[in-house]
Amino acid sequence: MENNGKKKVGLFGGTFDPVHMGHLRAGEEIREMLGLSEVYFIPSALPPHKESSEVTPSRHRLKMLELALDSNPFFEICEYEVEKSSASYTIETLKYLTGLHADHEFYFIVGNELFSDIETWKDYRELFKLSNFAVITRPGFSNGEPPKPPLALGADFSYDKNTENVIFYRNKNSKVIAFTQIRGLEVSSTEIRRLIKTEKSIRYLVPGPVEEYIMSNMLYRGEEAQ
Numbered sequence: 001m002e003n004n005g006k007k008k009v010g011l012f013g014g015t016f017d018p019v020h021m022g023h024l025r026a027g028e029e030i031r032e033m034l035g036l037s038e039v040y041f042i043p044s045a046l047p048p049h050k051e052s053s054e055v056t057p058s059r060h061r062l063k064m065l066e067l068a069l070d071s072n073p074f075f076e077i078c079e080y081e082v083e084k085s086s087a088s089y090t091i092e093t094l095k096y097l098t099g100l101h102a103d104h105e106f107y108f109i110v111g112n113e114l115f116s117d118i119e120t121w122k123d124y125r126e127l128f129k130l131s132n133f134a135v136i137t138r139p140g141f142s143n144g145e146p147p148k149p150p151l152a153l154g155a156d157f158s159y160d161k162n163t164e165n166v167i168f169y170r171n172k173n174s175k176v177i178a179f180t181q182i183r184g185l186e187v188s189s190t191e192i193r194r195l196i197k198t199e200k201s202i203r204y205l206v207p208g209p210v211e212e213y214i215m216s217n218m219l220y221r222g223e224e225a226q
Helices: 022-034 056-068 080-084 090-100 124-128 187-195 208-216
Strands: 007-014 040-043 075-077 105-110 132-137 158-163 165-171 176-181
Touching: 007 022, 022 040, 022 056, 022 105, 022 176, 040 056, 040 124, 056 075, 075 165, 075 187, 080 090, 090 105, 090 124, 176 208
Parallel strands: 007 040, 007 105, 040 075, 105 132, 132 176
Antiparallel strands: 158 165, 165 176
């Protein structure tokens, strides 16, 4: 993509409950594909679609992220949503970050399943005035069809170009939706929590220091974490 002189930074939001190798590999692949200088991992304090009782306390999730990202100089943590300690809306996070970093060009990283419901997000059309979107898809598009923006955005974006493993759509504000085909790793936080609760191994699904932290703090064993 053209160089407008701004630093290209990925924004990877989620509960990270816990962070796992799939998150890390996705962030690394997208960073390389889009030529991002850094990727900010943004743990949410309270996702709008979840109850607070369903989410491990933020201090644990934040510490696990710190342990997981420590060895990668291209990965950073943004604590804005955790410090806010209220429902996490993407529009508010983007307004905060774009106001703080006028010299950055952001790419919000999101899975294709969540992105397909973009019209349910708060002020969703405003998002595309503030940030580009990097949408995670898997190799081999469904039904052999290349991905397209959801119907709610269809009139706003037009096809721009197709590079290796990335299809770009652009709107009138020159913001893009980049559908990225990543190999990734088939790992989920839900499955990791299930394995722990049933006393099965999670080795090689999460970084070693994260596994040690989970075990030493007795997380995900059925009792509420303190």
